[in-house]
Each structure stands twice: as structure tokens, then as C-alpha cells.
Amino acid sequence: MHPARTLLALSLLATAPAFAGTGLDAGDIAAAEGLRERAMRGSEAWNVVESLTTEVGPRMAGTPADAKAVQWAKARMQAMGFDKVYLEPVSFPVWLRHHERAEVLAPYPQPLVVTALGGSVGTGDAPIEAEVVAFANLDALKAAPEGSLEGKIAVITNRMVRFKDGRGYSPAVGARSNGAVEAARKGAIAILIRSIGTSSDRFAHTGAMRYVADVPRIPAAALSNPDADLIEHMVARGKPVRLRLDIGAEMRASYTSHNVIGEIRGRELPGEVVTIGGHLDSWDLGTGAIDDGAGIGITFAAGALIGQLERAPRRTVRVIAYANEEQGLYGGKAYAEARAAAGEIDDHQLGAESDFGAGRIYALRAGVDPAAWPVIEQIGQVLAPLGITTERGGSPGPDVGPIVAKGAPWAQLAQDGIDYFDYHHTANDTLDKIDPRALDQQVAAYAVLAYLAAESEVDFGSLPVKKEN
Amino acid sequence: MHPARTLLALSLLATAPAFAGTGLDAGDIAAAEGLRERAMRGSEAWNVVESLTTEVGPRMAGTPADAKAVQWAKARMQAMGFDKVYLEPVSFPVWLRHHERAEVLAPYPQPLVVTALGGSVGTGDAPIEAEVVAFANLDALKAAPEGSLEGKIAVITNRMVRFKDGRGYSPAVGARSNGAVEAARKGAIAILIRSIGTSSDRFAHTGAMRYVADVPRIPAAALSNPDADLIEHMVARGKPVRLRLDIGAEMRASYTSHNVIGEIRGRELPGEVVTIGGHLDSWDLGTGAIDDGAGIGITFAAGALIGQLERAPRRTVRVIAYANEEQGLYGGKAYAEARAAAGEIDDHQLGAESDFGAGRIYALRAGVDPAAWPVIEQIGQVLAPLGITTERGGSPGPDVGPIVAKGAPWAQLAQDGIDYFDYHHTANDTLDKIDPRALDQQVAAYAVLAYLAAESEVDFGSLPVKKEN
Numbered sequence: 001m002h003p004a005r006t007l008l009a010l011s012l013l014a015t016a017p018a019f020a021g022t023g024l025d026a027g028d029i030a031a032a033e034g035l036r037e038r039a040m041r042g043s044e045a046w047n048v049v050e051s052l053t054t055e056v057g058p059r060m061a062g063t064p065a066d067a068k069a070v071q072w073a074k075a076r077m078q079a080m081g082f083d084k085v086y087l088e089p090v091s092f093p094v095w096l097r098h099h100e101r102a103e104v105l106a107p108y109p110q111p112l113v114v115t116a117l118g119g120s121v122g123t124g125d126a127p128i129e130a131e132v133v134a135f136a137n138l139d140a141l142k143a144a145p146e147g148s149l150e151g152k153i154a155v156i157t158n159r160m161v162r163f164k165d166g167r168g169y170s171p172a173v174g175a176r177s178n179g180a181v182e183a184a185r186k187g188a189i190a191i192l193i194r195s196i197g198t199s200s201d202r203f204a205h206t207g208a209m210r211y212v213a214d215v216p217r218i219p220a221a222a223l224s225n226p227d228a229d230l231i232e233h234m235v236a237r238g239k240p241v242r243l244r245l246d247i248g249a250e251m252r253a254s255y256t257s258h259n260v261i262g263e264i265r266g267r268e269l270p271g272e273v274v275t276i277g278g279h280l281d282s283w284d285l286g287t288g289a290i291d292d293g294a295g296i297g298i299t300f301a302a303g304a305l306i307g308q309l310e311r312a313p314r315r316t317v318r319v320i321a322y323a324n325e326e327q328g329l330y331g332g333k334a335y336a337e338a339r340a341a342a343g344e345i346d347d348h349q350l351g352a353e354s355d356f357g358a359g360r361i362y363a364l365r366a367g368v369d370p371a372a373w374p375v376i377e378q379i380g381q382v383l384a385p386l387g388i389t390t391e392r393g394g395s396p397g398p399d400v401g402p403i404v405a406k407g408a409p410w411a412q413l414a415q416d417g418i419d420y421f422d423y424h425h426t427a428n429d430t431l432d433k434i435d436p437r438a439l440d441q442q443v444a445a446y447a448v449l450a451y452l453a454a455e456s457e458v459d460f461g462s463l464p465v466k467k468e469n
Numbered sequence: 470m471h472p473a474r475t476l477l478a479l480s481l482l483a484t485a486p487a488f489a490g491t492g493l494d495a496g497d498i499a500a501a502e503g504l505r506e507r508a509m510r511g512s513e514a515w516n517v518v519e520s521l522t523t524e525v526g527p528r529m530a531g532t533p534a535d536a537k538a539v540q541w542a543k544a545r546m547q548a549m550g551f552d553k554v555y556l557e558p559v560s561f562p563v564w565l566r567h568h569e570r571a572e573v574l575a576p577y578p579q580p581l582v583v584t585a586l587g588g589s590v591g592t593g594d595a596p597i598e599a600e601v602v603a604f605a606n607l608d609a610l611k612a613a614p615e616g617s618l619e620g621k622i623a624v625i626t627n628r629m630v631r632f633k634d635g636r637g638y639s640p641a642v643g644a645r646s647n648g649a650v651e652a653a654r655k656g657a658i659a660i661l662i663r664s665i666g667t668s669s670d671r672f673a674h675t676g677a678m679r680y681v682a683d684v685p686r687i688p689a690a691a692l693s694n695p696d697a698d699l700i701e702h703m704v705a706r707g708k709p710v711r712l713r714l715d716i717g718a719e720m721r722a723s724y725t726s727h728n729v730i731g732e733i734r735g736r737e738l739p740g741e742v743v744t745i746g747g748h749l750d751s752w753d754l755g756t757g758a759i760d761d762g763a764g765i766g767i768t769f770a771a772g773a774l775i776g777q778l779e780r781a782p783r784r785t786v787r788v789i790a791y792a793n794e795e796q797g798l799y800g801g802k803a804y805a806e807a808r809a810a811a812g813e814i815d816d817h818q819l820g821a822e823s824d825f826g827a828g829r830i831y832a833l834r835a836g837v838d839p840a841a842w843p844v845i846e847q848i849g850q851v852l853a854p855l856g857i858t859t860e861r862g863g864s865p866g867p868d869v870g871p872i873v874a875k876g877a878p879w880a881q882l883a884q885d886g887i888d889y890f891d892y893h894h895t896a897n898d899t900l901d902k903i904d905p906r907a908l909d910q911q912v913a914a915y916a917v918l919a920y921l922a923a924e925s926e927v928d929f930g931s932l933p934v935k936k937e938n
Contacts, residue, residue, distance in 0.1 A: 057579030110526030226899035430695035
């Protein structure tokens, strides 16, 4: 830009009502910019994830490592200077994986890489040995004649498509969630699905599945992508393909874990809260670095940065490490129900969750009262130098969903998840997959978002109450 | 180029002694170019690898799948039209992997991904539980004081460096080959190494290791790269790190497998042979697609293409599927010894092997009599449109090494192995890692090389006999 024009632009900026409708002033923006720059110079997020993955590792809900993770999170928040750190109970049934093996018996014997789906029953006293019937997708299985899978192992081979925003997941994941029920309705005695994931590395992806009343509960497992290819190549040769499947798994009675909550107390409106967080639990196969150690690291670090300011924001910033997201959003539901029971839903000014890996943030979206949109746009201006655009649309994170369903407003910092489903729910979800610099960018974004939303006095409003998921 | 200059160049070409010293004429070059173009339009190589990986799968030397692979190779060569297909015996001791498990017991309990190294003993009746002593590399372990590893598990964490030509392997692999001996000399009761591989995916890489007389045989296994990181992170915290290691493995008495050999009989000099090939065995973890299903597919397809010519080349083209390369070049050694015993070393005009994965070929190199170099350069001219340069230097493939050590000349078609060590010796060595178009380029190159070397009457000479590896 020509220097004279620069001066003109600057003077226009200075005279415009820059912060109209935001409840924010130049000092607030400067403070937010300071948080952003401090985070970008190097945040604590990677150290937090390193600590969680090294000292706790896999932390499936209801296992001894779950309790260890809760103590770790509490101690870490205290060490990071949160004003108040406390636990809230979250109860759920416990599923345990004991062993899982599969192999082709005929016509081309060789081992297969599989993993049991979360919630699956085991194969019982003896492994299942049966012939395979393969389907291109769940709809094809549903269209199979009644009884046509009697005594068979159903295989579904639909392939998840890779997108930056992960939108290939939802159309693919039905095979995992509902495949066992649909296969059992046709008489199948087990089901194998192609992993709901995008990499062709030989990792099987786990994840939750469900049964329904009055339909037999059959074992359900995922094949790695190369193993699903292998079954397809065998089936294409036209001879019956026989497999052996051996799964040991168990459902146990209820366990009580905890949401771990740390607060930076608001200086003027401590009863009004802005929440950020991630989920503390992981699946058991990997160390849960990207799902969701990253979310824990990012939001702990962002909250701690705000806590280091000389002057706390007006509202309270609450960082939540949710319990058992993976097996049914138990932490998010318990949090929302507790708030509803205490009549505190209206105190929730904005909620956001980081649960889409460790890729950089590229968009800010929000579900707020239209009157509060100028605040979102103002926050977006501070985020813009991070390569973040402000957009309409979007959706809250999974654990924020339950309180949003009760009327609370939300924000979303959308991440680049192009490789998220390469690692998600596999043994390969480990620390090395995380770029520390990308984490810093996310800490910067969460710190700016939480700080400005908490500093503003604008009411983010309540949303029409939706039917709970 | 200006049209007039093109004409000038063509006329110069026509009058120049284009093929001086090569024993080849324009018709031979045209035939080679025809082979090249046919391969590039789509070869059989991928179908061969698909068949081998689907119908046989992992085929570790001495297992039932080894015998199955031999029958598969024989039948496949016959079906592909080789003039003569025969087996030659190859004997070796058999190593079997039964199970392998490792976990951190303290101070941060969590499971580890490991795989036993080929040839390792098991941990015996009970798992080994001991404290770790970590070393940055094999030299650091060698420098440890005598007895300092008494009762300990040694861990070596050196990291293989990625290069297109795989030259990071050799300086890194000593930890795998010799780590157990060096650790046992210091009193260690087991050894774990960082996988000799380049990917950070959570696969442990197996591969051969060795013991020596008078040093205790201790179990040896590789950690995946993320698991080696994990141990480093734990050790860095300063508390003793205790592991449990449980390996079941067994060495059995000798087994006799076979080199499988197919020939396109030479029309004038059938006793003179040009050999190409790959190794038929694989490790047991993956399906052996890139190591070395690719080499089998490429050279079977190249040989078959030559066999489809109306007129066979002057010399015999021999395609060799070597037995048990992985555990000590047994197939290559047996082949060389049988030729030496029969006085046939001098009949070997050129030998080449494809055993570096499925990446494209970028260089032709050779070890031949200087008088035969014009033939190599002429072959290089036909290969140039494939993106292949002709260079000095290089080395023969592993199974060609033993006959080269007895004086036979060799050629090398160097492949881009930038990702070879991502998959090599892991469960992730599967068909999906292969680009069929890249295989076609390699079939084109092997067909041209084998055809022109067999069509030329020039003697590729003998090399100074080297001490056998």
C-alpha cells in the first residue's frame, strides 16, 4: 500500500466505532493479541500432551488408567495455576477388551489384522469359524434377504473418504455403529467392517458400536484397510472364504469417573462462564495423543495463559477435561445435566471443545444470539493473523453438544483434520503425530476466544432448545 | 529442433557406427523398444503380486507357506509361458515366531509394540522383568563398562535416516544384527532396539540378528519408532524404568525349500545365461508385497514378455525366485554354489535382482568387463525414456552377490526407495503400498536389460573374485 494511503487507512480506523456492540475496548484487544503472541512464541500444550501420553498413556474409560488420568489432570491444572480445580462424577458401564485375533482358514490361510469394536461382545468359549458374505456397504447388507446370513460372518467394505473437515466420517460410520444389529437381523453370527479411517496403513480402527433390544448380540470387529482389501480380493476369486474370529471382551457394571474442571475466576462476573476443554479418556489401542490429548494440551495451556494475565477477564473461564467421550459423551452429558439441575444453563456464555486432532485451526464459527455476532467478528479479527477465517455455520464439539441442546451458546474453532482419521482410534495415535507449532497456533486461538468471550459483557444469548442427541 | 537440423541429425545417426562394440543392431534395439512400450501399456506384474499376496500371503522361510509359495511360483511361471521351469533345493535352519508382548511395568505402566528379531531366542518359561538401560547407539553400548548391564534390558535408540537409495540402513542396522551379542557381553538379559525403519507409524520392524559362540543368547526385539520415543521420554524423567518382555520363538532343524527357476531358452547360445529375479520368501508379519513380491512380479512379467517375442534372444534369460533371502541369502548362495560345482560361473553373462521395493527405477549401473561397457550404455539409451540414467558405481542385488563373489558380472536397476524402509519387514508391507504404473516401468526396464544383454554376443567378462560375504 502507498504510505499516504496507509496513513489514511489508519486514521479511518482510529475514528471508526471499532468495537461497537462488542463490549470490548482497545485494551482488551491488546490483551488478546498479547495472549496470541505469547502462545505463538511457544506454549505448554505439547508438554502437557507429552506428559499425559508418557505418564498415563492409553486411558480407556473405566480402566485403572482412567483414574490415573483424572489424578494427573487435577495435579496438572493445579500446577498450571488454575484458581480452582475440582472433580464432578460421571458414571457409565465399562467395556473391556481382552484379546482379538482373526485369520483366513480357507481357501488362502493367512492372518488378519482386526480390532474389536467398543461395546462388542466376545466370541464366547470357542472362536467362531464361518464363511464370509461381503457387502459393499450397510445398505447392501440391509437389502439382503431375511435369513440369508444364517451362520455366516457378514463383512462390510465401504471406504471412508478423506476430507479436511472430516465429513467422510458420518456417511461411513453407520457400518460400525449399526452393522452388528443389521447383520444379526439377517442371521449373521459375527460382523467385520472395513475400518472407518482414511489411511491404508495396517491398523484396525476401533470405536463405539451399539446393540438394540430383541436382536442377538453378535461380535463386531474392524479389519484394517489392507485386510479389508485382502478379503475383497479373496471373495472376488469366487470360492467360499472361511474365517476364524476370536474376540475376548466384557461389559462390567457401572464405574464412576470424573470430569476434571479448572477455573480462572472472573473478576466482575464470576458466575458467568466461558468453557473450553477436551476429553480426557481415550481408546485403549494408542496413547490418545491426537484423540484427545491434543485437546487437553491446547485448552489447559490456553486457560493457564489467561490465568497468567495481571487482570483476569470479567467472566470465569472454565477448562473442562471431560470423562468418557468415546463411549457415549458421558462427560458432556453429565456436565450438562448437573448444570441444568443447578439452574446454571443461562450462566453459560459460550462453550467450545477441541476434539479433532492436532491440525491447525482455519475457521471460527459460532452459535450465538444474533446480537452477539459482532463479538464473534471482533474475536475473528484477532484470530485472522493465525490464518483463521470467521464463518457462519458449524457445530459445537461433541461434549458441548449436550449443554447446547439445553440452550447454551457455542463456538467452534475448526481444525484441519485432513489426516485425523489416519490415526484416530488406532494404535498409531501417538505423540509423534503432533506438530508442536500447530498446537501453539491452537493455544493462541483458544486463548483469544476464551479471553475475549469472557471479557465482553455482551450476552451470547440462549439458543432454541434442541432435542438431546 | 529446426526441421532441417532434425534431418541432419538423423542422417548423422544413420551413418554413425551406432552400435559399435555392442553386438546389437537396429532390429535388436527396435525389439527392445517394443518390449519397453508393451510393458508401459500395462504389464502382468501387479497381477502377479496380487496373486502371491492374496493366495499365499506371508511366506517365511521354512513355514508351510514357504512350500505353498514354491508351488505357486512354479505354476505361475508355467502359466506365463516360460520354456522350462524347475526347482533347485535350498536348505537352512528354521526360525519360528510364536508370540511377542512387552509392557512398561513402572513407573508408567502401558503396553509397548514390539516384534522379535529373526533368529532371536524366546524369553523362556516366564517373561523377563527388568530395568532398562538406554543407549543412543551401538557404539555407546559397546563403551559401557563390563558387567554394567548385569540383569538389565539394554535398549538402543539410534534412528535410521531416510535416503532415496536407502543408504541410511547400513549404518543403523548394526544395532539389530549385533546388539544382542554386545549387550550380552555386558551382562544384559535382553535387548530392545528402535526399529530399523523410517516411518513413525506404530509398526515394529523385524529382520535378522545373529549370535556368536561363547556369548549368552539373549532375546532380541524391536520397538516401533513411537514406542522407542516413549521409552526415551520415560527414561529422561530419571526414575528407573522397568519392562516385562515375553517372547516365544523357536529354532528348528534344517528345512529344504527351493529356488524356483524359469527360462526363456536362448536361440543361439542357450548355455549362456542372463539372470533376473527376486526373492520368494518374506518375513511373517506382512504379506511381503514390496519385499519382495514386487521383485517377483516385475521379473516374472519381464521374463514372460521376452518369452512372447517371435524370436528369442541369443542367450537364455533365466528368472530366479530365490528361497530364503531374508535369513541369510540362502537362495543366492545355493544358486551360486550349484553353478560353481557345475563349472557354470563363466556361463553367467549378467545377473540382476529386484529387491528394493516397488518404487520407480532411476539408474542403470553395472559391474562388467570394460570392453562390455558400450553394451551397458546402449541399454541405457533404450532405458532413458523411462527416466533412467546410466551411471558408474552401484552394487549387485543381495542374492546376486554370492555369484558375483565368484566372478560373475552384474547389473543394477536402482530404484527410488525413499519410502521402502517405511514398510520393509513390518505388518504394513501389503499390496496397497504398490503403484501398478511404477511396476510397469520396472518391468519395462528389466525386459530391456535382460533382452539386450541376452541378444548381444559381447562377453560381459568376469570380475576379480571377491571374498564371499
